Amino acid sequence: MPGRTRATSAGATYQPLSPLAEQERLEALRAYQILDTPAEAAFDDLVKLASYICGTPTSLVTLLDSERQWFKAKIGMEADSTPLEQAFCRYAMFSDSVFEVEDASQDPLFQNNPLVTSNPSIRFYAGAPLLSPEGHPLGTICAIDTVPRRLNQKQREALSVLAREVVTHLELRRARIQLHYEQQKLEELLRMTNDTAGSMNVGGGQTEIFVKQEHKLVRLKTADIRYVEALGDYVNIYVGQDRYTVYSTMKELEAKLPAKEFARIHRKYIVRLDKIVAIESDAVVVEAGRNADRVSGVMPVPIGNSYKANLLSRLNLI
Template sequence: MHDRRYPLPPDEDARLQALLDLQILDTPEEEAFDDLTRLAALICETPIALVSLVDDQRQWFKSRVGLDARETPREQAFCTHAILGTEIFEVPDPLDDPRFRDNPLVTGAPHIRFYAGMPVSSPDGQRIGTLCVIDRQPRQLSPAQREALQRLGCLASRQLALHRQAILHAREAALQRALLNSAGCALLCTDAEGQLTFLNPTAEQLLGQSASALKGKPLCSLLDLRELQAHAVRQDLAVPDNADTAFTVLSKATASHQEWNLRGLDGGEFPVLMNLSPIHNDQRLIGYLAILQDMREYQQLEQRLQRIAEQFPGMLYQFVRRDAEHFHFAYASEGIRAIFGISPQQAAEQPHLLFSRILPDDLPRIRESIARSANELSPWHEEFRVRPTPESQLWVEARSMPKALRGGGVEWHGFMSDISERKRVENLKAEFVSTVSHELRTPLTAIAGALGLVINGALGEVPEPLQEMLRIAEQNSQRLTLLINDLLDMEKLNAGKLVFELRRQPLKPLLEEALDSNRAYAERFAVTLQLRGDCTAQVRVDRLRLQQVLANLLSNAAKFTAPGSTVIIDVTQSTDQVVVSVIDQGTGIAPEFQERIFHKFAQADASDSRRTPGTGLGLAISKELIERMDGTIGFTSSSQGSTFWFSLPLAETIHPELPDSN
């Protein structure tokens, strides 16, 4: 609490804080304040003059003339009363003033018989002390002395503000110097003419010379003069003939970051990346700040990366995209020449040139997939065609991983490779499968028909041993027919030739039809089929293709479910999609096989002796068919059974404006 033996200003807390903010209490004497007290004593003809600052317990003298004490208690201070007003506080004779006649400073040393104090203020206007004069005889100031004391008090206030500014500037300068000295890159400062004025320790280490040895020398003396002259010619500037005149070339470099060769103490040169920025004070150029980054390690890394890239069969790249119109290749290996027919530098400077080499039929898909990868931060994988030259065409595979950039945008690191040979082999394989399948279908149909006639007695009664052999032949002909049909379906799907009759229709009748169609097959394994869940969903699908998917899932479930069990079709509907699940009670799918289950020709048991025959194409075809109808397919599995599910969007949520179509 404040001591009430002396009066307090109404804003005492703010006044004390303003005094503390000045950071002047208990500081050494300063000539500027001493000059003010000397002048005050001289003009006012007093033996004592003080610059007194009043805190919560004392008055402390920043400057004093004619007094040995550095401070006195606040309850004895005349200045405590002076700071209550804005004008000079004058006490002609303290013995005649009841406030002071018993004051120890009056009754004892220094025997004050006259006091006049002009309040001094902080920069924010708080009266924090006085410039005061004291005499040992009663008296009054003349008008001229009062005016002088008032003006000197104002000068003292300004000096306090300058003291505060000096502290702030010193603190800022110390912080800046600490930042400069601790920076991990080389920092150099010059004057407006390019003469070195400051180097931080990192710069000294980089140059192998001390700051004292380099101060005053031209910054350009550290660079290769021939390089500066060549740059001047390229920029149509006056060609310098020495380091003293070369700074104009350096200060007018067009690039904010430019690579130069720096000369070390031993005379050898090494590359640095320099950023030269002007320093202004009130819009007046006072110097430059040069930031140097040693590029030797970077060049070594670049050479190592180049050697790795040369061994890679394709191109490595780093692609940065800010938005659909602003993107660039931060890095591209030399392999870009073979794939796109352009150089890494062209890709960096003209990224649109690379995209112009992609075939127009593929380009919209590529742009869309890049945008999707950027939005979802999902891996980017595409296969597309490019023309490195007008006469040639390649198939290219690209893979990369995205990463969000802190300042906005996305960056991908990845590779591209020429897969033209692989595509050629795939096309040959597809043509071979298609040709063989078509060629086998006709004779196989004849064989199956002939076997059926013989088994049904068209040629007379068949002996019992022969019937078993004919039955085996008929079963295998049926399996071969299924395989050929699956191969032809897969070939059509891959070629985009499979026709889809997409129509808006209720889902439940389609599920009931699938149950009816596959019930007889399930009964062969002593398995029953059951539909669970009420469904009113309308979907937009091809009925026959959906029946093909359901037949595959139901037949698989029946084959792998124990006799006497039930296979369930479960239906759940949400606001935008419906999920159909086929649930069996088998032994589940082996973990090592699960990741390949939707691959072509994938079978958990590929031996000739497996209990459940199949082509290994059913699930791969089902996946393609569901995805062509805008759905997704998946499964879950445990030792107690498996659930294969597919989801379809409701007809109302996917292109409701479209009519039924192929």
């Protein structure tokens, strides 16, 4: 990576990275999956703060790819991007601190720039570099005005703080995307695992199921399940003294469980037949598993009127 430019435009020149370093920089930028995404409040708030702090009508969060500077957040600017060769930010992102141009119309580096000679008629520019944790320059957060001005030291320090906040939000956003991606992979793995197990069971239903618990898959033997309880958009699966809560429906669970061994006895309940120890009017009594003292308990589970006849037909009555 070339040496950083100075914090003012005097004597600054654009020093492109080597092809390999530029490729690494672009890969770091693309890893955030942020280019051409809609506006987000977290970044919009930061450009508002930059304008307040610097006293300028325009502020931007810019990200520079191989051909343009694109604005993730903007205030006081109509365009969504500008060509890379016109970007003040391609100098600022290599600066050690805030890169400042007090009057672009008098600056040899920028006085012929179309952004200076025509709309938006930039005169003042101050940009703080956005650096990834690995040190790759991604773009800037910058403040722009149509009249000459100069920042004081506190304003420069505040703009640098905002630059670090932008990078923090980029990292948090990438972490959320990665987490969502991992959750999708886990959901797909769970579906494939249960579908495979179901296809291998000739009698229909499965002798074991896998449930997602805190980003991992837990295998449950259906022979150990006492009963299943619906709870809104979730289902509780009771195994011994343990309870597993999963995002599912009773219909989905009923399809996964061995039909010969389980019965739907209520809109909200499925029980394992060999766990029933008694039937008392409007409830079945099922084994509740052993407690810490190795003592077995029982648990009443309500029977729905429309399910009672089917349940009785499944039992060996004398």
